[in-house]
Amino acid sequence: MDRIHAKLQQVWGYDRLRTPQGEIIDCLLQQRDALIVMPTGGGKSLCFQLPALLSEGVTLVISPLVALMENQVQELIVKGVAAGLLHSEIPTSERSQTLRRLASHQLKLLYLSPETLLSTPVWEKLCDPELKIDRLVIDEAHCLVHWGETFRPTYRRLGAIRATLIQSKPLGTKISIAAFTATADPRSQQTIERVLQLDKPAKFLLTPYRPNLHLSVNQIWTPSGRKHRLIRFIDKYPQQSGLIYVRTRDTSAELAAWLAARGDTTAAYHAGLSPQARRRLEGDWLSGKLQYVVCTCAFGMGINKANVRWIAHFHPPVLLAEYIQEIGRAGRDGQPSEALLLACESTGLLYPEDRQRNRFFTESVDRYYNLATAMAKKLPASGDIQQIERQFPKSAVALSLLHSVGELAWETPFKYRRTITGKSPDWKLLRSQHQQLFREVPTYITESGCRWKYLLTAFGAKPAQSNWRCGRCDRCLAS
Known part of the structure; x- marks a missing residue:
């Protein structure tokens, strides 16, 4: 020592x-x-x-x-x-x-x-x-x-x-x-x-609990209501650093342009930008030239900025793990900070955007399942990943799924072999597990209890006391 x-x-x-x-x-x-x-x-x-x-x-x-x-x-x-x-x-x-x-x-x-x-x-x-x-x-x-x-x-x-x-x-x-x-x-x-x-x-x-981080969720009924609620939130923190998370590149560019037109110092950040543009935006945000960035999940992981006072999720993330990663970028200096999530109201009758976006994602995952099951019937007993990727487009994720259900093992990082288990892969169980993960964010949004308690329980850090409450989220403060 x-x-x-x-x-x-x-x-x-x-x-x-x-x-x-x-x-x-x-x-x-x-x-x-x-x-x-x-x-x-x-x-x-x-x-x-x-x-x-x-x-x-x-x-x-x-x-x-x-x-x-x-x-x-x-x-x-x-x-x-x-x-x-x-x-x-x-x-x-x-x-x-x-x-x-x-x-x-x-x-x-x-x-x-x-x-x-x-x-x-x-x-x-x-x-x-x-x-x-x-x-x-x-x-x-x-x-x-x-x-x-x-x-x-x-x-x-x-x-x-x-x-x-x-x-x-x-x-x-x-x-x-x-x-x-x-x-x-x-x-x-x-x-x-x-x-x-x-x-x-x-x-x-270690527990993911951050006592200085206040959590709140607002349910939105219309597209204009979503934007106006975001502005009210941003205006609570004049000249203070923050991040706005969105789900698509197009929304990132459109929302940043709309906010810049009202005089905010912001910019869009997504994986479609050149490496030089991304590095420049990161530097401008870290130095304070940009008050906040409108970004996809491509931004923030590993970037160390202690005085981020607020995080806004303009769209809900797909997974609860992504949400807790992203809100964790606020308040690293231990000072009070706030995370707001904007979500369409649960019925989606007037504004079904979030539900449609989640459906698109789950359907894309289903397509990978279908590709994996098709590959399982054609895949040689052993092989080289480069050869397989040439033979089967988009096979990298499908190979990962086959690995998940025990259908193949990696002999080296470059060569696989099929495993003989004597039973069919349990695709139903794996699908069920993934679908459960996709339901966690909608449940978090509508959950009536303490926000932090729900997060801690989801990540296996359940509080010792059954009646524990953080006292800082919108649910606790409302009650």
């Missing part, structure tokens, strides 16, 4: 760690596998960055979003940490330089997207017998579980990485895995543990 605190003071300038950061850091330094569920803004990055500096080899951080990686790597470089970054948007010359630094053992932390990790040039470097890899950090591990807009099928192949890498390393090599997420209910925790093949992991499960 003396070494830990000395490095903490030297690099970050902190005198002490939060609970349970010290225990997590000690666990990772012992090269034990770990599953860490820590709320947004809880300081999880430090839990794997600090052990990386005290270890001999390199720590690979596998992360789903470019903005998340760039933000963290830039902060580390400013602190003098030997950190690198690889993703699809990196220029070729910069990518080559990072790979040279990796090969010459000049990096302590290397951040990669899962797709870049499994690209041929990067994978070949990682399999170099001389390259010592201490641990794999799987950040935002919920991306392999939650079938919302944040699902990444490549995450399902990450469980085969450790065993494949060790085969190329000297005898006795040990590589640990630490999975981090802000949202994982008990079933999701089991899935993460199984898919990543964690070996008797230490578990650190």
Whole structure:
């Protein structure tokens, strides 16, 4: 612990760690596998960055979003940490330089997207017998579980990485895995543990409860009512930072233009923008040039801004896990903050937009189920994923579904084999589980009890007292 605190003071300038950061850091330094569920803004990055500096080899951080990686790597470089970054948007010359630094053992932390990790040039470097890899950090591990807009099928192949890498390393090599997420209910925790093949992991499960965050839901009857309610909410926080979440790129652009026309300093952010435009908008919001951003779920994950006072969901998210991730970007400094969700009234008679949008999403998931069942009849007993993706368009998600029901296993991150279980896949059970997840947000909207109590129960952090209430959400204050 003396070494830990000395490095903490030297690099970050902190005198002490939060609970349970010290225990997590000690666990990772012992090269034990770990599953860490820590709320947004809880300081999880430090839990794997600090052990990386005290270890001999390199720590690979596998992360789903470019903005998340760039933000963290830039902060580390400013602190003098030997950190690198690889993703699809990196220029070729910069990518080559990072790979040279990796090969010459000049990096302590290397951040990669899962797709870049499994690209041929990067994978070949990682399999170099001389390259010592201490641990794999799987950040935002919920991306392999939650079938919302944040699902990444490549995450399902990450469980085969450790065993494949060790085969190329000297005898006795040990590589640990630490999975981090802000949202994982008990079933999701089991899935993460199984898919990543964690070996008797230490578990650190923190409650997502944020007592400084006030939650409220307003039911809307018309499109104009939705906009006017949003304006009233924004005007409560003049010159204070916030975020507006929408569900589509078109809505992001249209709403931002409408709000800018009334004089607000805002802009639209979505995955359709160029990488340069996205980085510029992120910087403008972080620096305060933009009061708020109208964004899709592509924005915010991993971007650290402490003084966000408000979050508005112009549309409800598909999944409760996405909602709790997004509201967690407010109030990281511990000061009072507010999250408002706008939802069409439950019958949808006058304004059925939310119901139609959810139906579109569930139907798209059903199409993947149909593709997966069709592939199950044609899929060879073993194969290479690149070959299969050429043969079956959009097969990445279908392969993930087949993996979910035990129809295939990954021998390496690139090759699968069919499994013979003697029974048909239980597609009905998997569909039922997904449909239950899709019902959680509508239930949260209409739930008559404490908002925070519903969230805590949904994520397996049920309060000890059955009559517990947060006293801060709209339901508690109304009663």
